[in-house]
Amino acid sequence: MLRVSVNKKLNGSGGMMDLSIDFSVENGECIALFGPSGAGKTSILRMIAGFLKPDSGRIQMNDQLWFSSRDKANLSSSLRNLGIVFQENALFPNMTVHRNLKFALRNGQGASRIEEFMELFELELLKDQYPHELSGGQKQRVSLARAMIYNPSTLLLDEPFASLDEHSTSRLSGLVLEMRRSFNPSIILVSHSRNEVRDIAQRVLCIQEGRVLRDISIAEFQAL
Amino acid sequence: MNTILITVKLAIITSVILLGVGIPIAFWLSRSKAKIKPIVDALVALPLVLPPTVLGFYLLLALSPGSWFGSLAVTVLGKPLVFSFEGLVIGSVLYSLPFMVYPVQSGMKGLSPRLYEAAQSLGKSNLQILWDVVLPNIRPSLLAGLVLTFAHTVGEFGVVLMIGGSIPGETRVASIAIYDEVEALNYSSANKYALILVGISFLALTLLYSGQKRINRFW
Numbered sequence: 001m002l003r004v005s006v007n008k009k010l011n012g013s014g015g016m017m018d019l020s021i022d023f024s025v026e027n028g029e030c031i032a033l034f035g036p037s038g039a040g041k042t043s044i045l046r047m048i049a050g051f052l053k054p055d056s057g058r059i060q061m062n063d064q065l066w067f068s069s070r071d072k073a074n075l076s077s078s079l080r081n082l083g084i085v086f087q088e089n090a091l092f093p094n095m096t097v098h099r100n101l102k103f104a105l106r107n108g109q110g111a112s113r114i115e116e117f118m119e120l121f122e123l124e125l126l127k128d129q130y131p132h133e134l135s136g137g138q139k140q141r142v143s144l145a146r147a148m149i150y151n152p153s154t155l156l157l158d159e160p161f162a163s164l165d166e167h168s169t170s171r172l173s174g175l176v177l178e179m180r181r182s183f184n185p186s187i188i189l190v191s192h193s194r195n196e197v198r199d200i201a202q203r204v205l206c207i208q209e210g211r212v213l214r215d216i217s218i219a220e221f222q223a224l
Numbered sequence: 225m226n227t228i229l230i231t232v233k234l235a236i237i238t239s240v241i242l243l244g245v246g247i248p249i250a251f252w253l254s255r256s257k258a259k260i261k262p263i264v265d266a267l268v269a270l271p272l273v274l275p276p277t278v279l280g281f282y283l284l285l286a287l288s289p290g291s292w293f294g295s296l297a298v299t300v301l302g303k304p305l306v307f308s309f310e311g312l313v314i315g316s317v318l319y320s321l322p323f324m325v326y327p328v329q330s331g332m333k334g335l336s337p338r339l340y341e342a343a344q345s346l347g348k349s350n351l352q353i354l355w356d357v358v359l360p361n362i363r364p365s366l367l368a369g370l371v372l373t374f375a376h377t378v379g380e381f382g383v384v385l386m387i388g389g390s391i392p393g394e395t396r397v398a399s400i401a402i403y404d405e406v407e408a409l410n411y412s413s414a415n416k417y418a419l420i421l422v423g424i425s426f427l428a429l430t431l432l433y434s435g436q437k438r439i440n441r442f443w
Contacts, residue, residue, distance in 0.1 A: 049341070049345060050344075051341050051344075076344070077341070077344045077345055078344045078345070078346075078347045078348060078349070079347070080345075081347075082345050083345070084341070084342065084345045086338050086341075086342065088336070088338055089338075090336065090338035090339055090341070090342040091342075092339060092342075092343075092356075092357050092361070093361055094357070094360035094361050103346065103348075103356065104346045106347060146342075146346075147345075150346070150347070
Protein backbone atom coordinates (compact mmCIF):
# COMPACT_ATOMS: atom_id res chain seq x y z
CA MET A 1 0.00 0.00 0.00
CA LEU A 2 1.20 3.53 -0.82
CA ARG A 3 0.59 5.95 2.06
CA VAL A 4 0.95 9.66 1.35
CA SER A 5 0.75 12.26 4.09
CA VAL A 6 2.56 15.45 3.11
CA ASN A 7 2.52 19.20 3.48
CA LYS A 8 4.01 21.70 1.09
CA LYS A 9 3.82 25.45 0.64
CA LEU A 10 3.35 26.05 -3.07
CA ASN A 11 3.77 29.26 -5.00
CA GLY A 12 1.36 28.88 -7.90
CA SER A 13 -0.26 31.14 -10.45
CA GLY A 14 -3.04 31.94 -7.97
CA GLY A 15 -0.58 32.94 -5.20
CA MET A 16 0.62 30.98 -2.20
CA MET A 17 -1.17 27.74 -1.35
CA ASP A 18 -0.72 25.37 1.59
CA LEU A 19 -0.98 21.87 0.21
CA SER A 20 -1.89 19.33 2.86
CA ILE A 21 -2.77 15.85 1.67
CA ASP A 22 -3.36 12.53 3.39
CA PHE A 23 -4.42 9.44 1.45
CA SER A 24 -3.45 5.88 0.63
CA VAL A 25 -3.61 3.65 -2.43
CA GLU A 26 -3.97 -0.12 -2.16
CA ASN A 27 -1.62 -2.29 -4.20
CA GLY A 28 -3.14 -2.67 -7.63
CA GLU A 29 -5.74 0.03 -7.04
CA CYS A 30 -6.34 2.79 -9.57
CA ILE A 31 -7.19 6.20 -8.19
CA ALA A 32 -7.65 9.59 -9.82
CA LEU A 33 -6.66 12.98 -8.47
CA PHE A 34 -9.45 15.09 -9.95
CA GLY A 35 -9.78 18.83 -9.74
CA PRO A 36 -9.34 22.16 -11.49
CA SER A 37 -6.00 23.44 -12.79
CA GLY A 38 -3.84 24.85 -9.99
CA ALA A 39 -5.43 22.65 -7.30
CA GLY A 40 -2.09 20.96 -6.59
CA LYS A 41 -2.69 17.61 -8.34
CA THR A 42 0.54 17.54 -10.33
CA SER A 43 2.54 18.73 -7.30
CA ILE A 44 1.21 15.72 -5.34
CA LEU A 45 2.27 13.43 -8.16
CA ARG A 46 5.71 15.05 -8.33
CA MET A 47 6.18 14.56 -4.59
CA ILE A 48 5.27 10.87 -4.93
CA ALA A 49 7.73 10.59 -7.83
CA GLY A 50 10.50 12.24 -5.79
CA PHE A 51 10.85 15.27 -8.08
CA LEU A 52 9.46 17.74 -5.53
CA LYS A 53 10.45 17.59 -1.88
CA PRO A 54 7.58 18.01 0.61
CA ASP A 55 8.13 20.48 3.47
CA SER A 56 7.03 17.85 5.94
CA GLY A 57 5.28 14.49 6.12
CA ARG A 58 5.82 10.94 5.05
CA ILE A 59 5.46 8.80 1.91
CA GLN A 60 5.72 5.05 2.30
CA MET A 61 5.29 2.22 -0.19
CA ASN A 62 4.57 -1.04 1.64
CA ASP A 63 7.58 -1.35 3.99
CA GLN A 64 9.84 0.95 1.94
CA LEU A 65 10.13 4.50 3.21
CA TRP A 66 10.23 6.96 0.29
CA PHE A 67 10.15 10.20 2.23
CA SER A 68 10.08 11.17 5.87
CA SER A 69 10.83 14.66 7.13
CA ARG A 70 11.15 13.30 10.68
CA ASP A 71 13.69 10.64 9.67
CA LYS A 72 15.32 12.97 7.11
CA ALA A 73 14.74 10.26 4.48
CA ASN A 74 14.24 11.04 0.80
CA LEU A 75 14.66 8.05 -1.50
CA SER A 76 15.86 8.95 -5.00
CA SER A 77 13.16 8.62 -7.63
CA SER A 78 15.42 6.19 -9.48
CA LEU A 79 14.95 3.75 -6.59
CA ARG A 80 11.16 4.12 -6.19
CA ASN A 81 10.30 1.67 -8.99
CA LEU A 82 7.85 4.01 -10.67
CA GLY A 83 6.55 4.35 -14.18
CA ILE A 84 5.59 7.86 -15.26
CA VAL A 85 3.74 9.24 -18.24
CA PHE A 86 4.04 13.01 -18.45
CA GLN A 87 1.58 15.41 -20.00
CA GLU A 88 4.26 16.75 -22.32
CA ASN A 89 6.34 14.48 -24.46
CA ALA A 90 9.34 13.19 -22.48
CA LEU A 91 10.62 10.65 -24.98
CA PHE A 92 14.35 10.90 -25.55
CA PRO A 93 14.73 12.77 -28.86
CA ASN A 94 18.00 11.05 -29.80
CA MET A 95 16.54 7.56 -29.51
CA THR A 96 14.22 5.68 -31.82
CA VAL A 97 11.04 4.13 -30.43
CA HIS A 98 12.87 0.82 -30.03
CA ARG A 99 15.82 2.48 -28.25
CA ASN A 100 13.48 4.39 -25.93
CA LEU A 101 12.00 1.08 -24.79
CA LYS A 102 15.37 -0.67 -24.62
CA PHE A 103 16.80 2.14 -22.48
CA ALA A 104 14.02 1.57 -19.94
CA LEU A 105 14.78 -2.13 -19.43
CA ARG A 106 16.41 -3.07 -16.14
CA ASN A 107 19.40 -5.39 -15.83
CA GLY A 108 18.32 -8.97 -16.36
CA GLN A 109 15.20 -8.11 -18.37
CA GLY A 110 15.43 -9.81 -21.74
CA ALA A 111 15.14 -7.95 -25.02
CA SER A 112 12.20 -10.21 -25.95
CA ARG A 113 10.14 -7.96 -23.66
CA ILE A 114 10.65 -5.12 -26.15
CA GLU A 115 9.08 -7.18 -28.96
CA GLU A 116 6.24 -8.17 -26.64
CA PHE A 117 5.50 -4.53 -25.80
CA MET A 118 5.93 -3.43 -29.42
CA GLU A 119 3.20 -5.86 -30.36
CA LEU A 120 0.96 -5.04 -27.40
CA PHE A 121 1.14 -1.30 -28.12
CA GLU A 122 1.06 -1.75 -31.90
CA LEU A 123 4.40 -0.02 -32.36
CA GLU A 124 6.09 -2.48 -34.73
CA LEU A 125 5.86 -0.15 -37.72
CA LEU A 126 7.19 2.77 -35.67
CA LYS A 127 10.19 1.02 -34.12
CA ASP A 128 12.81 2.92 -36.14
CA GLN A 129 11.07 6.30 -35.96
CA TYR A 130 12.35 9.17 -33.81
CA PRO A 131 9.93 10.93 -31.42
CA HIS A 132 9.67 14.03 -33.62
CA GLU A 133 8.31 11.82 -36.41
CA LEU A 134 5.39 10.57 -34.26
CA SER A 135 1.90 11.99 -33.72
CA GLY A 136 0.79 13.06 -30.23
CA GLY A 137 -1.15 9.83 -29.70
CA GLN A 138 1.76 7.67 -30.87
CA LYS A 139 4.14 9.52 -28.54
CA GLN A 140 1.92 8.86 -25.54
CA ARG A 141 1.57 5.19 -26.51
CA VAL A 142 5.37 4.88 -26.58
CA SER A 143 5.56 6.81 -23.27
CA LEU A 144 3.14 4.37 -21.62
CA ALA A 145 5.00 1.38 -23.07
CA ARG A 146 8.30 2.80 -21.80
CA ALA A 147 6.82 3.47 -18.36
CA MET A 148 5.50 -0.10 -18.03
CA ILE A 149 8.16 -2.18 -19.75
CA TYR A 150 10.23 -2.72 -16.60
CA ASN A 151 7.15 -3.72 -14.60
CA PRO A 152 7.00 -0.88 -12.02
CA SER A 153 4.92 -1.29 -8.89
CA THR A 154 3.32 2.15 -9.35
CA LEU A 155 2.24 3.95 -12.50
CA LEU A 156 1.86 7.73 -12.36
CA LEU A 157 -0.14 9.38 -15.14
CA ASP A 158 0.11 13.17 -15.26
CA GLU A 159 -2.71 14.33 -17.54
CA PRO A 160 -1.53 11.94 -20.26
CA PHE A 161 -4.57 12.62 -22.49
CA ALA A 162 -4.42 16.42 -22.28
CA SER A 163 -3.31 17.08 -25.83
CA LEU A 164 -4.92 14.06 -27.52
CA ASP A 165 -7.97 13.82 -29.75
CA GLU A 166 -10.92 11.58 -28.85
CA HIS A 167 -9.68 8.56 -30.81
CA SER A 168 -6.16 8.66 -29.35
CA THR A 169 -7.55 9.19 -25.84
CA SER A 170 -9.78 6.16 -26.12
CA ARG A 171 -6.93 4.02 -27.50
CA LEU A 172 -4.53 5.11 -24.73
CA SER A 173 -7.07 4.63 -21.93
CA GLY A 174 -7.72 1.13 -23.32
CA LEU A 175 -4.00 0.42 -23.04
CA VAL A 176 -3.90 1.73 -19.46
CA LEU A 177 -6.71 -0.68 -18.56
CA GLU A 178 -4.84 -3.46 -20.34
CA MET A 179 -1.71 -2.67 -18.28
CA ARG A 180 -3.80 -2.82 -15.11
CA ARG A 181 -5.20 -6.22 -16.04
CA SER A 182 -1.85 -7.65 -17.12
CA PHE A 183 0.60 -6.21 -14.59
CA ASN A 184 -1.61 -4.91 -11.76
CA PRO A 185 0.38 -1.80 -10.77
CA SER A 186 -1.05 0.82 -8.42
CA ILE A 187 -2.13 3.68 -10.69
CA ILE A 188 -2.49 7.35 -9.86
CA LEU A 189 -4.08 9.40 -12.62
CA VAL A 190 -4.05 13.19 -12.53
CA SER A 191 -6.87 14.66 -14.57
CA HIS A 192 -9.39 17.44 -14.78
CA SER A 193 -11.56 15.53 -17.25
CA ARG A 194 -14.56 13.63 -15.87
CA ASN A 195 -14.59 11.23 -18.85
CA GLU A 196 -10.97 10.17 -18.41
CA VAL A 197 -11.47 9.61 -14.69
CA ARG A 198 -14.64 7.63 -15.31
CA ASP A 199 -12.95 5.40 -17.90
CA ILE A 200 -9.94 4.47 -15.79
CA ALA A 201 -10.24 5.05 -12.04
CA GLN A 202 -11.82 2.93 -9.28
CA ARG A 203 -11.67 5.69 -6.68
CA VAL A 204 -11.50 9.46 -6.96
CA LEU A 205 -9.90 12.08 -4.73
CA CYS A 206 -11.42 15.46 -5.55
CA ILE A 207 -8.66 18.00 -4.94
CA GLN A 208 -9.26 21.68 -4.40
CA GLU A 209 -6.77 24.29 -3.22
CA GLY A 210 -4.34 21.67 -1.99
CA ARG A 211 -6.86 19.69 0.06
CA VAL A 212 -8.79 16.44 -0.50
CA LEU A 213 -12.36 17.65 -0.73
CA ARG A 214 -13.88 14.19 -1.28
CA ASP A 215 -12.55 10.62 -1.31
CA ILE A 216 -15.23 8.67 -3.18
CA SER A 217 -15.79 5.57 -5.26
CA ILE A 218 -16.18 5.87 -9.01
CA ALA A 219 -19.93 5.11 -8.63
CA GLU A 220 -20.32 8.02 -6.23
CA PHE A 221 -18.25 10.22 -8.56
CA GLN A 222 -20.54 9.43 -11.48
CA ALA A 223 -23.57 10.25 -9.38
CA LEU A 224 -22.21 13.73 -8.56
CA MET B 225 55.54 27.19 -39.82
CA ASN B 226 56.69 25.78 -36.51
CA THR B 227 54.94 28.67 -34.76
CA ILE B 228 51.63 27.91 -36.48
CA LEU B 229 51.96 24.19 -35.64
CA ILE B 230 52.54 25.01 -31.96
CA THR B 231 49.53 27.35 -32.00
CA VAL B 232 47.23 24.71 -33.54
CA LYS B 233 48.63 21.93 -31.32
CA LEU B 234 48.02 24.06 -28.21
CA ALA B 235 44.46 24.87 -29.33
CA ILE B 236 43.62 21.22 -30.08
CA ILE B 237 45.05 19.88 -26.80
CA THR B 238 43.34 22.65 -24.81
CA SER B 239 39.97 21.98 -26.50
CA VAL B 240 40.14 18.22 -25.90
CA ILE B 241 41.13 18.65 -22.23
CA LEU B 242 38.38 21.23 -21.74
CA LEU B 243 35.80 18.92 -23.27
CA GLY B 244 36.58 16.43 -20.50
CA VAL B 245 36.81 19.06 -17.75
CA GLY B 246 34.02 21.37 -18.91
CA ILE B 247 31.23 18.80 -19.37
CA PRO B 248 31.09 17.66 -15.70
CA ILE B 249 31.32 21.28 -14.49
CA ALA B 250 28.55 22.38 -16.88
CA PHE B 251 26.37 19.40 -15.87
CA TRP B 252 26.80 20.20 -12.20
CA LEU B 253 26.11 23.91 -12.74
CA SER B 254 23.00 23.19 -14.82
CA ARG B 255 21.50 20.83 -12.20
CA SER B 256 22.80 22.00 -8.85
CA LYS B 257 20.93 24.03 -6.26
CA ALA B 258 23.90 23.95 -3.85
CA LYS B 259 24.73 27.04 -1.83
CA ILE B 260 28.25 27.16 -3.28
CA LYS B 261 26.95 27.31 -6.86
CA PRO B 262 27.35 31.13 -7.15
CA ILE B 263 30.98 30.76 -6.04
CA VAL B 264 31.66 28.09 -8.69
CA ASP B 265 29.80 30.25 -11.26
CA ALA B 266 32.03 33.20 -10.38
CA LEU B 267 35.23 31.12 -10.55
CA VAL B 268 34.30 29.82 -14.02
CA ALA B 269 33.51 33.37 -15.22
CA LEU B 270 36.65 34.99 -13.76
CA PRO B 271 38.82 34.52 -16.88
CA LEU B 272 36.21 36.54 -18.83
CA VAL B 273 36.59 39.64 -16.68
CA LEU B 274 40.18 39.46 -15.45
CA PRO B 275 42.93 41.01 -17.57
CA PRO B 276 44.88 38.04 -19.02
CA THR B 277 48.03 39.45 -17.43
CA VAL B 278 46.51 39.02 -13.95
CA LEU B 279 45.72 35.36 -14.62
CA GLY B 280 49.15 35.00 -16.23
CA PHE B 281 50.87 36.59 -13.25
CA TYR B 282 49.30 34.22 -10.71
CA LEU B 283 49.94 31.25 -12.99
CA LEU B 284 53.57 32.35 -13.27
CA LEU B 285 53.82 32.27 -9.48
CA ALA B 286 51.91 28.96 -9.18
CA LEU B 287 53.91 27.18 -11.88
CA SER B 288 57.36 28.46 -10.94
CA PRO B 289 59.69 25.92 -9.27
CA GLY B 290 59.49 27.95 -6.03
CA SER B 291 55.83 26.96 -5.46
CA TRP B 292 54.75 23.50 -4.20
CA PHE B 293 52.90 22.78 -7.45
CA GLY B 294 55.81 23.96 -9.58
CA SER B 295 58.34 21.93 -7.59
CA LEU B 296 56.07 18.87 -7.86
CA ALA B 297 56.02 19.38 -11.64
CA VAL B 298 59.83 19.56 -11.70
CA THR B 299 59.96 16.24 -9.81
CA VAL B 300 57.44 14.56 -12.13
CA LEU B 301 58.34 16.10 -15.52
CA GLY B 302 62.00 16.76 -14.85
CA LYS B 303 61.64 20.39 -15.96
CA PRO B 304 59.79 23.50 -14.74
CA LEU B 305 56.30 24.25 -16.09
CA VAL B 306 56.94 27.95 -16.64
CA PHE B 307 58.18 28.79 -20.13
CA SER B 308 57.24 25.29 -21.32
CA PHE B 309 54.55 23.99 -23.65
CA GLU B 310 52.94 22.01 -20.78
CA GLY B 311 52.67 25.21 -18.75
CA LEU B 312 50.97 26.90 -21.71
CA VAL B 313 48.41 24.08 -21.83
CA ILE B 314 47.57 24.58 -18.13
CA GLY B 315 47.22 28.34 -18.63
CA SER B 316 45.09 27.92 -21.75
CA VAL B 317 42.77 25.41 -20.07
CA LEU B 318 42.09 27.86 -17.23
CA TYR B 319 41.82 30.87 -19.51
CA SER B 320 39.40 29.24 -21.97
CA LEU B 321 37.31 27.38 -19.35
CA PRO B 322 34.20 29.63 -19.70
CA PHE B 323 34.26 29.27 -23.48
CA MET B 324 33.61 25.54 -23.06
CA VAL B 325 31.42 25.59 -19.95
CA TYR B 326 28.91 28.27 -21.01
CA PRO B 327 27.75 26.85 -24.38
CA VAL B 328 27.53 23.35 -22.90
CA GLN B 329 25.71 24.57 -19.78
CA SER B 330 23.32 26.58 -21.92
CA GLY B 331 22.57 23.49 -24.05
CA MET B 332 21.92 21.43 -20.93
CA LYS B 333 19.60 24.06 -19.46
CA GLY B 334 17.69 24.15 -22.74
CA LEU B 335 16.75 20.47 -22.42
CA SER B 336 13.31 19.82 -20.96
CA PRO B 337 13.55 18.93 -17.24
CA ARG B 338 11.06 16.13 -18.05
CA LEU B 339 13.86 14.28 -19.87
CA TYR B 340 15.98 14.19 -16.70
CA GLU B 341 12.94 13.16 -14.65
CA ALA B 342 11.91 10.46 -17.11
CA ALA B 343 15.44 9.01 -17.09
CA GLN B 344 15.58 9.18 -13.29
CA SER B 345 12.26 7.37 -13.00
CA LEU B 346 13.72 4.66 -15.25
CA GLY B 347 16.32 4.02 -12.55
CA LYS B 348 19.25 5.62 -14.39
CA SER B 349 22.26 7.12 -12.60
CA ASN B 350 23.45 10.68 -13.23
CA LEU B 351 26.34 9.33 -15.28
CA GLN B 352 23.99 7.26 -17.46
CA ILE B 353 21.66 10.26 -17.87
CA LEU B 354 24.61 12.46 -18.88
CA TRP B 355 26.03 9.95 -21.35
CA ASP B 356 22.86 8.50 -22.92
CA VAL B 357 20.40 11.39 -22.75
CA VAL B 358 22.08 14.75 -22.17
CA LEU B 359 25.21 14.67 -24.37
CA PRO B 360 23.55 13.21 -27.51
CA ASN B 361 20.86 15.90 -27.30
CA ILE B 362 23.24 18.86 -26.96
CA ARG B 363 25.64 18.03 -29.78
CA PRO B 364 25.36 21.53 -31.33
CA SER B 365 26.36 23.04 -27.95
CA LEU B 366 29.30 20.63 -27.65
CA LEU B 367 30.47 21.66 -31.10
CA ALA B 368 30.06 25.33 -30.15
CA GLY B 369 32.14 24.76 -27.00
CA LEU B 370 34.86 22.99 -28.94
CA VAL B 371 35.09 25.58 -31.70
CA LEU B 372 34.94 28.60 -29.39
CA THR B 373 37.60 27.11 -27.12
CA PHE B 374 39.79 26.34 -30.11
CA ALA B 375 39.40 29.83 -31.61
CA HIS B 376 39.88 31.54 -28.25
CA THR B 377 43.06 29.58 -27.54
CA VAL B 378 44.44 30.38 -30.99
CA GLY B 379 43.95 34.08 -30.26
CA GLU B 380 45.18 34.28 -26.66
CA PHE B 381 48.12 36.56 -25.95
CA GLY B 382 48.46 37.91 -22.43
CA VAL B 383 48.47 34.62 -20.53
CA VAL B 384 50.82 33.02 -23.05
CA LEU B 385 53.23 35.93 -22.86
CA MET B 386 53.30 35.83 -19.06
CA ILE B 387 53.86 32.10 -18.55
CA GLY B 388 55.35 31.01 -21.86
CA GLY B 389 57.36 33.92 -23.10
CA SER B 390 58.42 33.55 -26.72
CA ILE B 391 60.70 30.53 -27.07
CA PRO B 392 60.76 29.47 -30.73
CA GLY B 393 59.70 25.84 -31.17
CA GLU B 394 58.44 25.58 -27.58
CA THR B 395 56.14 28.42 -26.49
CA ARG B 396 56.16 30.91 -29.36
CA VAL B 397 52.59 30.93 -30.67
CA ALA B 398 51.26 32.98 -33.59
CA SER B 399 49.85 35.88 -31.57
CA ILE B 400 53.22 36.34 -29.81
CA ALA B 401 55.05 36.04 -33.13
CA ILE B 402 52.96 38.89 -34.57
CA TYR B 403 53.92 41.05 -31.61
CA ASP B 404 57.62 40.16 -31.95
CA GLU B 405 57.65 40.81 -35.70
CA VAL B 406 55.95 44.20 -35.30
CA GLU B 407 58.46 45.11 -32.57
CA ALA B 408 61.20 44.27 -35.08
CA LEU B 409 59.38 46.38 -37.71
CA ASN B 410 59.03 43.24 -39.82
CA TYR B 411 55.50 44.03 -40.99
CA SER B 412 55.27 41.56 -43.88
CA SER B 413 56.08 38.63 -41.61
CA ALA B 414 53.58 39.91 -39.00
CA ASN B 415 51.01 40.15 -41.77
CA LYS B 416 51.55 36.50 -42.72
CA TYR B 417 50.90 35.33 -39.17
CA ALA B 418 47.92 37.66 -38.82
CA LEU B 419 46.35 36.41 -42.06
CA ILE B 420 46.80 32.79 -41.02
CA LEU B 421 45.09 33.54 -37.67
CA VAL B 422 42.20 35.27 -39.46
CA GLY B 423 41.90 32.22 -41.76
CA ILE B 424 41.94 29.71 -38.88
CA SER B 425 39.36 31.66 -36.88
CA PHE B 426 37.13 32.13 -39.94
CA LEU B 427 37.35 28.42 -40.78
CA ALA B 428 36.56 27.41 -37.21
CA LEU B 429 33.48 29.63 -37.06
CA THR B 430 32.27 28.49 -40.50
CA LEU B 431 32.67 24.89 -39.33
CA LEU B 432 30.65 25.73 -36.22
CA TYR B 433 27.71 27.26 -38.09
CA SER B 434 27.55 24.68 -40.88
CA GLY B 435 28.10 21.83 -38.41
CA GLN B 436 25.32 23.01 -36.12
CA LYS B 437 22.93 23.11 -39.05
CA ARG B 438 23.86 19.57 -40.06
CA ILE B 439 23.65 18.16 -36.54
CA ASN B 440 20.25 19.77 -36.01
CA ARG B 441 18.97 18.04 -39.13
CA PHE B 442 19.46 14.60 -37.51
CA TRP B 443 16.11 14.96 -35.74
